[in-house]
Structures are given as structure tokens and as C-alpha cells.
Amino acid sequence: MGISWRRSKRLFEKAQTLMPGGVNSPVRAFKAVGGTPVFIQRAKGANIYDVEGNVYIDYVLSWGPMVVGHAHPKVVAAIKDAAEWGTSFGAPTIREIELAEMVLKAYPSMDKVRMVNSGTEATMSAIRAARGFTGRDKIIKCDGCYHGHADGLLVKAGSGAATLGVPDSAGVPASCAVNTITLPYNDADALERVISKEWRNIACVIIEPVAGNMGCVVPKKKYLQALKSLTSKHGIVLIFDEVMTGFRVAYGGAQEYFGIKPDMTCLGKVIGGGLPVGAYGGRAEIMDNIAPVGPVYQAGTLSGNPLAMAAGIATLKILSRKGTYGRLEKRASELEEALRDAARTAGVATKFYRAGTMFCTYFNDKEVVDFQSAARSDTKKFARFFAGMLKRGIYIAPSQFESGFISLAHTSGDVDRTAEAAYDSLREL
Helix, strand or coil: CCCCCHHHHHHHHHHHCCCHHHCCCHHHHCCCCCCCCCCEEEEEECEEEECCCCEEEECCHHHCCCCCCECCHHHHHHHHHHHHHCCCCCCCCHHHHHHHHHHHHHCCCCCEEEEECCHHHHHHHHHHHHHHHHCCCEEEEECCCCCCCCHHHCEECCCCCCEECEECCCCCCHHHHCCEEEECCCCHHHHHHHHHHHHHHEEEEEECCCECCCCCECCCHHHHHHHHHHHHHCCCEEEEECCCCCCCCCCCHHHHHHCCCCCEEEECHHHHCCCCCEEEEECHHHHCCECCCCCECCCCCCCCCHHHHHHHHHHHHHHCCCCHHHHHHHHHHHHHHHHHHHHHHHCCCCEEEEECCEEEEECCCCCCCCHHHHCCCCHHHHHHHHHHHHHCCEECCCCCCCCEECCCCCCHHHHHHHHHHHHHHHHCC
């Protein structure tokens, strides 16, 4: 197609001498799809531009948070204005209050919220708060759901329906994972069996209400209802990890989208306009256990960073405008129809799933409901599809097991170009 990545190749060679694998986050290394990672120079709206000047329609969007598009003028202006006053104080600011008010208004399940610096920090802090509140040690997570790289969360399931913690990373002691129980996603029966037996020891269930780290797996509504019912019955804290779904599948996140109210919520970089930020919040009786009010300790010098707060306020003001999510839903629906049609016309078996503006195309001829069914997808076909899309100027996640995203900046023309590229790439398979 005439696209050259010579400079990216040279940069990647140099990067590998300086950083593990040449990257600062593993998926960026393109190991799942082969080839050389593309080095990005800048971004604007729905497009990203690499160091060679190639332009791509972007469906990664910094892994989700750029709902308003890249470098939105109002967000950029807010960051510039905040920077001129100072980049970090390690002290309270007015912007922390303003953003907290906006978050709590959007998520009425939260009475109080604490700003942190990443999704990982939000989830590990929420779990600590749940343990402190309940006085229990064990947690439940789902196989295939990613909640950051804290030791106790890097755990996979074994062959059974419920497997006690087995570390999924070198460097994680078994003792850190022993209190983590993993269950299949969307399996309400397995959840009930384990909770009925272990509830006295279980502090919380943490879950992605739409699983975005094994592609895009949509929950069965009865599953979320069962989660809520079982946790409420047994005094277990239900934590929705909305780092990915928050302000994306709806303004009020997946809990608004599905009408399920968790006890605690974790949010990520969308509330900072894509800058490094996270937050966790919940019922006042839980949050009042956190220092300096209660005995659960958590702190951070950069928590509530003024740049992130300013960018978050600007972003949420844009997203809160009337009709915003209707526009997002319309564009996402157009993309879904176009990609389904491209696969059907090309004669390639795929399964497409979407929740709001999160989506995934699986190279799979069976329904995908959990990690096991997602793992049956043809990753070799996906890698070839990825390469075909990239050379045609479409940037999708370099892994079969990641979600795609759409923004306010994407146009009908972008959808048409994407559909054409998808059809041509699928035909090559």
C-alpha cells in the first residue's frame, strides 16, 4: 500500500536497548500480531500520525479515554491554563472539588470519591477499602478480567470452575494470590456455589461490568443481577471496575447502562482527559474507613494533580452536553453494521460484540461469553487482519483480546473508510 515504517523500525531497535522489550507497556510491542510497533508522533480528533507522517483512523484511543477525540481544543486549553499556574502542589486544590462533584453527580452509587493516579491504583485501593470495611480477606475476580498489575490481581483460573489463587506472573509470591478466587465470567451458578460456601471470608467481588480485556464480552443481564443479589445478601462489597466503561458506554458508565448499582466504583484516565489519573469511590460507610478518617491507609503525592483535574473537568463538560451519547451511539451502531457487513460479504466467520462505544470483532464462529470462549478465536487470522488494516491506515488494538473504541471525533466518512479497509483485509484472509 506504499506505507513505510523504516523510521519506526530504527526507533524500535534503539528502544530495545533502553527499555524491556523496547516498550513501557507490553501490548505495545506487537508480539501478538508480529511486525514492528508504529511510533506515534501526534494525534488530532479521530486520527493519529506516526513518525513517518502516515495517518491512521484510530480505534484504540489511548485504550479508551479519548471519548471526545484526541487533542480537543477545550481540553488542551484547560491543560495549558493549569500548567501556567503550576504542575503539582501536593496540596488541596479547587479543581479536585469541582471534578469530584461532577463524578459523584454522574455516579450516584458513590457518596464519596478519592482521586488516585491510575486504574491499577484505584482497583487495589478499592479492594483494600473493602477488606478494611468487612474484616474479610478473600476476593473474587473473573478469569480474563484485568484489574491492573497489583500482585493479588495477577491471577488466572485453572481447569475447575473456581480456582484458588495461582500467580499469573513471575515475581508474584503465591502468598499474595492465595486469597484471590477466580471464576468464569458470566457464570452465575459458579458464583452462587462459591459465595454460598465461602461468603464469611469474602470481602469483595471485583468485576469489569463489560469485560474489555479479553476483547469485548458483554454480560448477561441476569449475571449482573445475580452478582448484586448475592453480594448484598452476604455483606460482600460489589466493586465495578469501570476504568474502561466509565463515561464510555454511558455518561454514568455500565451501572447506568445496565441499571445495576455497585457498592464501589473504580474509574480511570477518562476522568483526566487521558492524563494519568484514576479514582475509586462508594458508599460513605465504606469510604469513611479510608485515612485520614479511618484506619485504611492510602496516599499519593500526585493524587488530584492539577493538570489531570483540569483536563477531566473540560472533558466531562463536553460529554455532559445534551445529545452527546446519542451521537456516540449512532456512530458506533454505524460502525457495527459496517463491520458485520464487511465480514459477511467477504465470507469470513466472525463474531462482533458492542456495548455503547466499546466493541470487538472475534475471529470465531461460536458465541463469546467468557475467557475460555474468547480464547478459541483464531489469533493468526486476527494478526493478518491487523496487518491489513494497518497498511490501509486503520489503527486497531494489536491483540485479538482487546476492545476497540469510537469517539465523538469519528465521522461517517471514517466509518466508510474503515468498512472498505476491513472488507479488503478480510478478503486477503
